[in-house]
Amino acid sequence: MAPSTAPDRTSLTADAWAAAALDAISHRGLEGVAVEPLARELGVTKGSFYWHFSSREALLQRALALWEQQETDDVLRQVAHETDPRRRIESLIGRINASKRASRIYQALSSAAHDPVIAACVRRVSERRMRFLLDCYRALGLSDHDARLWARMTYSVYLGTLQIRRDLPDEWPAADEPAFADYVQFLMGALIPPESADDGAPERDNHNGGPGAEEPAPTANRAARAAPDS
Amino acid sequence: MAPSTAPDRTSLTADAWAAAALDAISHRGLEGVAVEPLARELGVTKGSFYWHFSSREALLQRALALWEQQETDDVLRQVAHETDPRRRIESLIGRINASKRASRIYQALSSAAHDPVIAACVRRVSERRMRFLLDCYRALGLSDHDARLWARMTYSVYLGTLQIRRDLPDEWPAADEPAFADYVQFLMGALIPPESADDGAPERDNHNGGPGAEEPAPTANRAARAAPDS
């Protein structure tokens, strides 16, 4: 009878709970992750929850793991196919208007850094993003020092834009307005160092000639780790 | 009884409660603003609170008003004396390392935008900051359109830097390290349009690899330090 009511009545996986928890975070913040309200949303009761999880804390940890994985997978899928570092940066800048949900989760977690578990998770994600940018700028031929300056600035712009989009929605143009493409273009000019005419090679080959031809050598090029969100 | 840390036992003003609430926000987030814990911290009981305020909501509103006022006064006090727009921007950039407490409050409030009252307050403060930056860039001779591009980017860098400082403390240099002044100098080169005031496009002839190579902007040298205050 009624084999397909609104939710699948068959069962509930732990990941379904974790996904619901992430949703709650994005909508109501971290404190919105409460067992009983979540159970109501899922059409079950606490009895179900405490079969899958030992505590609310366990749910949070699973949700964090899910988020961390999604966050890295997403970027890998969308940016990794691009090999030219300049285009990688451009692609990242162009994705500045991506998922509101992802940015809400990120900001909620970041502002809940009292919890050391959350803080460590946020830190790992941030480090991966930063390292990705750093590698992009190094691949442009910048020194480690200069690449760090540029990466810091670009990542700041990225994070700050998420904030502006939330705090000043009027200030942020819709993705289909010309002002949006306009601003993205402006950023691409401002956040990518000039060609530096004397240094002709746009992509300076790696000093380690080894895996130059081998495309996915993971040891030499860690630029395939992760980066900003979707 | 038990005046543990009570500075003055005579009485308690509503603003003292509001200040304590802001402190709680900066340390434990918005949900850290709870009547009974705050009362314990202040060495009194709920009886006192509900004499001064009608509800927790009223306390939050008062705290928000206090924050909004402090936030605007702060900037006015520190930047208004500067009249040259270029130096104003430089001064703002130099204050990027200012109060950790203020940035924590800001981020906690921003990530609690479910509450429309908080959202409106955050929005007013953000609008003010943005307008201030906009006026700075306009005063440099940029068109309204271009000034908006630059202001957005600079405010993004500011907000994003607060995030990085929290999420990646290792990535952020201490205020007394040379790397800090270094980065601030880099930002001043990147976030202030070149002197040629007739163009607004983000084309630059400055800095291709950081501030070390050539002499940066002519008026950039001080305002490169600020102290974290809490």
Next chain:
DNA sequence: GTACGTCAATACGGTAGCGTATGGAAGAAT
């Protein structure tokens, strides 16, 4: 069928926090 594992409903106890009711101490006003 019976037995067992899976998943969930129900009922219960416990805690933290909000808000109210009431009374009381201390100074000011009379």
Next chain:
DNA sequence: ATTCTTCCATACGCTACCGTATTGACGTAC
């Protein structure tokens, strides 16, 4: 001194949530 106002303590009920215990429905193995 008596009253009034200010400020706070105590005690209470209420709700939301956490976590546990117990039971039951349902499928599958035997």
